Amino acid sequence: MIRFNEAIDQALVESITTYGQAVEQTRKTVLGVLGHDLRTPLSAVTLGVDLLSKSEEPGTRRHRIIAQIATSAKAANLMVSDLLDLARCNLGTGIPVRPESTDLTAVCKAVVDELAVAHPNAQIIFTDEEAVTGQYDPSRMAQVFSNLIGNAVRHGNAHQPIHVTVSGDGSTARFSVLNHGTPIPASALPSLFSPEGRYSKHSGEEQGTSSGLGLGLFIATQIVEGHGGTVAVESTLERGTTFSVSLPVYP
Known part of the structure; x- marks a missing residue:
């Protein structure tokens, strides 16, 4: 029995x-x-x-x-x-990435200009040292920039500027976006890039047609990883919230 x-x-x-x-x-x-x-x-x-x-x-x-x-x-x-x-x-196929010779600085500037028109009250300061070129998918990288900068516009302090930078040293391309506002809780950071545990769905800050599905950070991370890069975030009340992207440079 x-x-x-x-x-x-x-x-x-x-x-x-x-x-x-x-x-x-x-x-x-x-x-x-x-x-x-x-x-x-x-x-x-x-x-x-x-x-x-x-x-x-x-x-x-x-x-x-x-x-x-x-x-x-x-x-x-x-x-x-x-x-x-x-x-x-x-389904395991991953987000398709089709690299070609691309100037990341120009791609980022175009995204900043577009977001500045869409959000005239936002102060977006774009700093570029020089053209950063390599083998990247321009449309997918534009998606990364749009998601991360748009996220800063939605969640940042409207009275303080958003700082966007693109730089490179010949072997690594770097992108960062800094905004000031309510910091992301430390407990939310481990699941921040997961579609199941995104922070914004608990914050109640996203409303209306601009809220989307809350997949921006997850998709941006998948695209960056498809290029062999990484995404990191630091968030404190004193220094603000910074999302950083590092990508290898393939000539």
């Missing part, structure tokens, strides 16, 4: 484990399919908004409504892209 009970217990454990693995695999697959299928209707919305925008006079009420729809559609597209990147990581 004892052996029979042990066999039943073992069978139950194996069944629960198998079921859990099947559910997890289904969840990952559904995320990927959902993200992929959402792109088609969102593309239609974006195209329609672009056509309507050209037919309306700037400054009119209809034009303002169309602009709001365009902003929401862009935010939705970004969330779908994040969802697809998460699905790729979950």
Whole structure:
């Protein structure tokens, strides 16, 4: 009887484990399919908004409504892209990186200029010593810069500037973004780059269409690691919060 009970217990454990693995695999697959299928209707919305925008006079009420729809559609597209990147990581394929000869300084400056237009009240100070070139995926690195600087804009003190720097010494490229605001608790740092344990979902600071899915830090880390680099963070009340990226330079 004892052996029979042990066999039943073992069978139950194996069944629960198998079921859990099947559910997890289904969840990952559904995320990927959902993200992929959402792109088609969102593309239609974006195209329609672009056509309507050209037919309306700037400054009119209809034009303002169309602009709001365009902003929401862009935010939705970004969330779908994040969802697809998460699905790729979950399914083991990883975020694709296609290196080519790239000037990281120019890529970062373009991102800073874009964010400055989107957030006119933010003070973003960009410091570059010289062109930092190497083999990188320009669109993916722009995604890293946008995620980290955008994160600083959302969570930093609006009355203090955000400092962005890009530098290199021939063997290593470095990027950093510093903002002042409420420091990240030490207890949150170990899980900060994990999609399951992100700090912002507990802070309640992200609201509206700009909140996204909270995957920015996770995706940025995956892209940097795909280039052979690392991401680090330091956060104190006195020195502020600094996210640093180090990348090897491949000529």
